[in-house]
Amino acid sequence: MAGQISLKPMAEPVRLPAHELVYRQLRDQILFGEFEPGQPVTIQGLTEALGVGMTPVREALRRLTAEGALEFLGNRRIAVPVLDAQAIEELSIARKALEPELARRAAYRATPHDVVRLVEIDQRLDAAIRRGDVQRYLVENHSFHADLNALAQAPILTEMVDRLWLRFGPSLRVVCGQFGTRNLPDRHKDVLAALGSNDGEAAADAMVGDVAQGMEQIRQGLI
Amino acid sequence: MAGQISLKPMAEPVRLPAHELVYRQLRDQILFGEFEPGQPVTIQGLTEALGVGMTPVREALRRLTAEGALEFLGNRRIAVPVLDAQAIEELSIARKALEPELARRAAYRATPHDVVRLVEIDQRLDAAIRRGDVQRYLVENHSFHADLNALAQAPILTEMVDRLWLRFGPSLRVVCGQFGTRNLPDRHKDVLAALGSNDGEAAADAMVGDVAQGMEQIRQGLI
DNA sequence: CTTGAAATAATTTGATCATATTTTGGCAGC
DNA sequence: GCTGCCAAAATATGATCAAATTATTTCAAG
Numbered sequence: 143m144a145g146q147i148s149l150k151p152m153a154e155p156v157r158l159p160a161h162e163l164v165y166r167q168l169r170d171q172i173l174f175g176e177f178e179p180g181q182p183v184t185i186q187g188l189t190e191a192l193g194v195g196m197t198p199v200r201e202a203l204r205r206l207t208a209e210g211a212l213e214f215l216g217n218r219r220i221a222v223p224v225l226d227a228q229a230i231e232e233l234s235i236a237r238k239a240l241e242p243e244l245a246r247r248a249a250y251r252a253t254p255h256d257v258v259r260l261v262e263i264d265q266r267l268d269a270a271i272r273r274g275d276v277q278r279y280l281v282e283n284h285s286f287h288a289d290l291n292a293l294a295q296a297p298i299l300t301e302m303v304d305r306l307w308l309r310f311g312p313s314l315r316v317v318c319g320q321f322g323t324r325n326l327p328d329r330h331k332d333v334l335a336a337l338g339s340n341d342g343e344a345a346a347d348a349m350v351g352d353v354a355q356g357m358e359q360i361r362q363g364l365i
Numbered sequence: 366m367a368g369q370i371s372l373k374p375m376a377e378p379v380r381l382p383a384h385e386l387v388y389r390q391l392r393d394q395i396l397f398g399e400f401e402p403g404q405p406v407t408i409q410g411l412t413e414a415l416g417v418g419m420t421p422v423r424e425a426l427r428r429l430t431a432e433g434a435l436e437f438l439g440n441r442r443i444a445v446p447v448l449d450a451q452a453i454e455e456l457s458i459a460r461k462a463l464e465p466e467l468a469r470r471a472a473y474r475a476t477p478h479d480v481v482r483l484v485e486i487d488q489r490l491d492a493a494i495r496r497g498d499v500q501r502y503l504v505e506n507h508s509f510h511a512d513l514n515a516l517a518q519a520p521i522l523t524e525m526v527d528r529l530w531l532r533f534g535p536s537l538r539v540v541c542g543q544f545g546t547r548n549l550p551d552r553h554k555d556v557l558a559a560l561g562s563n564d565g566e567a568a569a570d571a572m573v574g575d576v577a578q579g580m581e582q583i584r585q586g587l588i
Numbered sequence: 589c590t591t592g593a594a595a596t597a598a599t600t601t602g603a604t605c606a607t608a609t610t611t612t613g614g615c616a617g618c
Numbered sequence: 619g620c621t622g623c624c625a626a627a628a629t630a631t632g633a634t635c636a637a638a639t640t641a642t643t644t645c646a647a648g
Contacts, residue, residue, distance in 0.1 A: 157611090159629060161427070186601060195631045197420060200603090204384075204424045208431040210524070218601060218638065232521040239462035298455040298532070301433070302525065309521070382603060409627065418605045423629090441612065441627065 161198035164188075165205055172211045172222055173308055174280050175315020182219035183212075211308040222312045227365055233310050234357040240303050241287070241353055242346035245333060247294035249345035252337040256293055260337065263289060264330045271323040279323050280315060286330060290337075310360060317363030326359065328352050384421035387411075388428055395434045395445055396531055397503050398538020405442035406435075434531040445535045450588055456533050457580040463526050464510070464576055465569035468556060470517035472568035475560040479516055483560065486512060487553045494546040502546050503538060509553060513560075533583060540586030549582065551575050 168188075171177060185203060189196045203220060206212045213223040223229070263286045270278035284307065291300045318326075332348035391411075394400060408426065412419045426443060429435045436446040446452070486509045493501035507530065514523045541549075555571035 161629080184601065195629095196602090197423070197630055200420075201424055201427045204428050205431040208428040210521070228519075229521060232519050235466060236463070236522060236525060239466070240459070243458060243462070296451075296455050298433070298452060299459060302459060302528075305525075384603080407627070418603095419628090420604055 159198070160194050161201040164192055164194060164198050165202035167192070168202055168206060169211065169308065172206070173284065173311040174277065175312045175319075177222045177312060179222045179224040179312050179316065182215065182221050184219065206308075209305050209308055211305075223309070225310065225313050225360070225364060227361070230310075230313075230357060230361050230364070233306055234353070234361075237303070237306055237353045237357065238350055240299055240306075241291070242349040244291045244294040244296060244299055244303065245336075245345040245349035246342035247296060248290050249337050249340055249342040251293050251295060252340065254338075257334060257338050260286060260289055261334055264334065267330070271326055274323050276315070276318045276323055279318065279326070280311070283328075284311075290333070310357070313360050313364055314356075317360055320363055327355055329355065382421070383417050384424040387415060387417060387421050388425040390415070391425055391429060392434060392531065395429070396507065396534040397500065398535045398542075400445045400535060402445045402447045402535050402539065405438065405444050407442070429531075432528050432531055434528075446532070448533065448536050448583070448587060450584070453533075453536075453580060453584050453587065456529055457576070457584075460526070460529055460576045460580065461573055463522055463529075464514070465572040467514045467517040467519060467522055467526065468559075468568040468572035469565035470519060471513050472560050472563055472565040474516050474518065475563065477561075480557060480561050483509060483512055484557055487557065490553070494549055497546050499538070499541045499546055502541065502549070503534070506551075507534075513556070533580070536583050536587055537579075540583055543586055550578055552578065 177183065185196060185199055188199045188203075192199065203212060207214060207220070211222070212220050215221055225233075263282055267279060267282035267286060270282055287307070288304075291303055294300065329348045329352040333345055333352065336342075336345035336348055400406070408419055408422055411422045411426075415422065426435060430437060430443070434445070435443050438444055448456075486505055490502065490505035490509060493505055510530070511527075514526055517523065552571045552575040556568055556575065559565075559568035559571055
């Protein structure tokens with residue numbers, strides 16, 4: 143059961159194509175709020191900023207708009223969508239429909255080792271909140287949910303949820319920018335307890351509450 | 366002012382770019398099963414078949430893979446994904462989580478005029494089933510659900526559902542190719558009755574049943 | 589003379605293509 | 619079965635054309 147040492151010391155990490163690199167970089171920047179919602183971006187501006195040709199940039203943007211992370215503004219601009227009350231409600235419904243199901247499945251499959259890893263992430267998350275470190279809070283919070291969802295072994299549902307995070311991530315950053323990391327309650331402890339006892343229903347219940355709290359934060363911050 | 370014709374007859378309000386046209390054409394072909402799942406497609410093959418450069422084709426494919434309608438096969442091929450039991454289950458869960466919610470909202474907003482239109486679609490659907498017209502059945506069935514979802518006025522949820530249809534559409538065609546249009550039960554009549562009386566709960570219940578029946582058809586046909 | 593709006597020029601941006609480069613799968617030869 | 623070569627496919631760049639936005643000019647009215 144010990145980790146096999148791979149006979150591939152080849153430090154050659156698969157060379158990813160430029161459009162993939164551009165996609166990942168922009169996706170992470172959007173996810174963690176480095177683009178202000180509504181702030182326009184141009185294709186040619188990105189080609190200069192990233193130092194690649196326009197074809198990879200175009201493909202990455204096409205992908206991100208297909209995922210709802212970016213939006214064409216009719217005129218000649220692309221931007222992170224600005225959420226209105228309707229969008230927040232829809233995102234909330236979708237998250238409550240999908241993430242508790244993933245938490246349930248994760249609970250069935252979680253090993254003690256998995257729980258330890260998630261507890262560690264949650265501790266770093268709490269530390270970031272105490273420090274008032276918004277950026278780190280956003281990263282660790284995402285890590286917590288992404289690691290949890292991965293346990294569910296449900297790639298299609300997980301992908302759908304990832305898309306939802308791309309949509310509300312930028313606004314979460316805006317809200318934290320206004321109010322700092324104070325008053326950011328979550329139900330991670332309940333989720334972790336449910337995982338530890340492999341109680342799927344309790345995990346799903348806790349996750350409904352966590353999602354509801356998180357989306358309510360965004361709603362109050364933006365409306 | 367010589368030869369200035371400022372009167373634009375608005376006959377051609379928007380000229381869609383090639384990448385958009387390619388995307389729509391491929392999306393519809395996938396949705397209605399014109400590509401066999403697993404059958405490989407190459408970029409250059411499509412550029413020749415469609416008579417456009419490779420840039421628009423690349424962008425359209427990037428979009429479709431981002432939506433899960435196509436999939437990279439590791440080797441050098443792109444294809445419509447082949448669904449396994451796990452994928453069918455996940456798609457079933459996602460549909461049951463989202464489409465009943467859309468049906469509920471549609472019921473609240475449906476006018477008698479809307480119901481008449483949906484009844485007409487459903488009649489054409491039944492006629493296609495009696496005739497054994499698989500292609501027409503697929504189109505009308507999609508129309509029914511798409512029109513219904515549009516009534517809900519929930520663009521984000523609707524977009525998520527559209528993606529799901531792109532994933533199981535090709536396999537629905539395969540199943541119909543095997544068994545024809547016999548034994549294709551649905552609960553559209555129950556849905557329509559609920560819409561007519563603006564009963565959201567009844568509409569949601571009927572839609573859960575409709576989705577369950579539809580996905581069960583696919584499961585039995587493919588496994 | 590100033591101001592404001594309409595028309596026009598200039599710049600920027602997006603879309604597409606042709607072409608060069610890189611990578612990969614297949615296959616001949618051993 | 620393995621290795622190295624070849625062809626084909628994918629990736630990426632820069633150029634070109636078209637469209638739109640911005641800046642500038644012009645003209646007329648107060």
